[in-house]
Amino acid sequence: MLTYTVKRIGLAIMVLLIVMSAMYAMVFLVPGDPASLALGPRATPELKAELTARMGLDQPLTTQILNFFSNALRGDLGYDVWSKRPVLDQILEVLPNTLFLGILSLGWAIVLGIVLGCLAVVWRGTAIDTLLGVLSVSMIAVPPFVIALYSLLIFAVWLNWLPAIGAGKPGDWSSQLAAALLPAFAIGITWVGYLARLVRASMLEVMGANYIRTARAFGLSEPRIVLRCALRVAIIPTIAILAVGFGSILSSAVFVETVFSRPGVGSLITSAVAKRNYPLVMGTVLFMTTFYLFVVTAADLLMAWLDPRVRDVFRS
Amino acid sequence: MSSAADPLPRKTLPLPASLRRLMADRMGAAGAFIVLFLLAIAIIAPWIAPYDPLKINVKAKLLAPSWEHWAGTDHLGRDTLSRLILGTRNALWIALTATGLAGVIGMILGLIAGYGPRWIDGILVLLLDSLSSLPMIMFALAVITVLGPGTQTLMLVIVLVSIPGYARLIRAQVLTLKNADFIQAERVMGASLPRILLVHLLPNVVGPLVIVLSMDVPVVIMLEAGLSYLNLGVKPPEPSWGNMLYDGYTSLRQQPSLVIAAGIPLILATLGFTFLGEGLRDALDPKLQKRLP
Secondary structure (H helix, E strand, C coil): CHHHHHHHHHHHHHHHHHHHHHHHHHHHHCCCCHHHHHHHHHCCHHHHHHHHHHCCCCCCHHHHHHHHHHHHHCCCCCECCCCCCEHHHHHHHHHHHHHHHHHHHHHHHHHHHHHHHHHHHHCCCCHHHHHHHHHHHHHHHCCHHHHHHHHHHHHHHHCCCCCCCCCCCCCCHHHHHHHHHHHHHHHHHHHHHHHHHHHHHHHHHHHCCHHHHHHHHCCCCHHHHHHHHHHHHHHHHHHHHHHHHHHHHHHHHHHHHHHCCCCCHHHHHHHHHHCCCHHHHHHHHHHHHHHHHHHHHHHHHHHHHHCHHHHHHHHC | CHHHHCCCCCCCCCHHHHHHHHHHCHHHHHHHHHHHHHHHHHHHHHHHCCCCCCCCCHHHCCCCCCCCCCCCECCCCCEHHHHHHHHHHHHHHHHHHHHHHHHHHHHHHHHHHHHCCHHHHHHHHHHHHHHHCCCHHHHHHHHHHHHCCCHHHHHHHHHHHHHHHHHHHHHHHHHHHCCCHHHHHHHHCCCCHHHHHHHHHHHHHHHHHHHHHHHHHHHHHHHHHHHHHCCCCCCCCCCCHHHHHHHHHHCCCCCCHHHHHHHHHHHHHHHHHHHHHHHHHHHHCCCCCCCCC
16 A cells, blocks of 8 residues: 555656646747747837746746746745736635535536436336436536526526626625526536436446345345445445546536636636736646646545555556 | 457458447437538538628627528627538537547557557656646646647647547557467568558557547537637637637627527537447447546
């Protein structure tokens, strides 16, 4: 377990170093220097010189990358080109909104996904199973931001039940929840379909096992077997998938947050990309990538702890 | 993995039989019809569009659907239906070429990693793992920031984020086949490296790749529309379902018909390609695992 832990964490750190160096170097591969790209047509020589010095662009590339990493380690992700505020402050300001949205989306998706998956297993082979199958595939296929736009039109504009923009008043939980309902619906729906399929597939695998046959021989009812015996085992792969799913939730959040003009990491980085605000984009990318790698690595370690077979990956 | 289980490696896909199986699967057949329909529209787009999709007519702005404009008009008075039809062409062109290109590059890298020397394999695997362990959207946004938005950047981003999956798939299969008897026999008989790779290995590993490629097309269509919605993909005034949805969003309260109309082909396309991909997988190789959304 110790060897696995050390190697897994080492791999994550190496990946992070490679990716960030590549990304930082990429800025220099394209024609035109970042300062004038960021400033655009408004660039005057003085402004450019000031920005170049502030971003440390007058130093050699290797020094810049080293500086970037040593600053990042100390929690300094640089400063916004326009507002001159620290990048980290801006991220931490909106991160709770995105996390709240992500947890809410996954929360309802897990509950409904598992219920639908169980229903499909109970009625396996029937028309209901087929219908649920088509429904799950459709939920996976339809882009979350189109669902966001349609639900915005129906529930916020036509019916006026829920707010169309923003994240609610700070400190007012009910308004924050109301503002998060539609975005969470749009993001979660993909996961309902995905989890329903996953739960169905892993449960069908378990249903053939001997102990299920024993349970049936003892006269337990089918729903009881599904809920008490099969679900417990089938839930493990579901947990494993959720950590990896963080990346795709983040991706949906980028689009959905923009649709609802909701402050969050997604809308923060999109507006920064549009303005070519390098420090803000690179800082957010570094922050979210680190966060993502942390989640995935932690999930892998958890799985290795639960299931010793996983630990053999590095041995071959 | 899948092909290795077959004692007799097959050279080509048994198409007629698998096509019959695809048509027997109602979902797969529906997907195939939707995809053929969209492809037909994309090909004949310029001839069936009732109006010039770029022609601005401010007097006729934000019209509701009518006999003259079946899907209404946008904030500049451009005909929505014509723009949707040309948007179909853009969406399919970008999705199919980018996915195809990524498939070819991924295949080459996979062959090199699987069949080449250990050290090249090590380096390639590390690079591919680094690329695929990034949250896709973060990587895409970083590349767009550096290169500036546009159709070419969009295609590059799609190709880059798709390569690792395909290369790994091919590599894994090549590794299992590399020491199979028929490959060793070829080597003993003195077959050249290109002959072993292209004539003997490739036909045996390309089947699963085709399935995975077809299942990735809807994801790419979604990414194109999403980035175009954020104004980071296809540049206006060039029509794309994504930037039309954005135009519709800005005039949502005055005229909701644009958002409704622009969402329909996007949903149709992602559903059609997903159904087709699922159907193809079931018909050709049921053992291949479903990937993450």
